[in-house]
Amino acid sequence: MARVKICRKPDCHNTTPYEQDNSYCEIHKAMYRPKPEFKPKSSYERKRQQREYNANKRDKEANEFYHNKTWKHLSQQDSSNKLCSHASVVDVQVQPKVI
Ligand SMILES: [Zn+2]
Incomplete structure (x- = not known):
């Protein structure tokens, strides 16, 4: 018995x-849209x-926030800390910085 596929049209x-x-x-063959060929974009x-x-x-606004001194300083502190946020809260007294 030859392999067959079921029509992609729902309920057909x-x-x-x-x-x-x-x-x-055969009835729904007009619904077929061939996939566009994938073309990787040039670096340009x-x-x-x-x-x-x-x-x-x-x-x-978000871009300015992520490029300001305060955010860079705080994000650097977090990555050097090597603790998850929960552990750092439990082990170290975190003082919210007043800006
Ligand atoms: Zn069909």
Whole structure:
């Protein structure tokens, strides 16, 4: 018995030959859209998209926050601490910094 696939259209139980690229049956074959071929972007194209994202879409307020001195100092402290947030709270007296 030859291998078959079931039509991709929901509630359609017609079968198609296994080797056929179009995974819809004869009735629904017009619904088939071939997958676009994957093309990796060139580094130039990636950089251009990143520049565009930074200029138009990036949250400026959040970006400024992550680049200010206070955040850099605090995030560096955390990574050098090597303790999870719970342990650091239990073992060390954490004083909230007044900004
Ligand atoms: Zn079908």
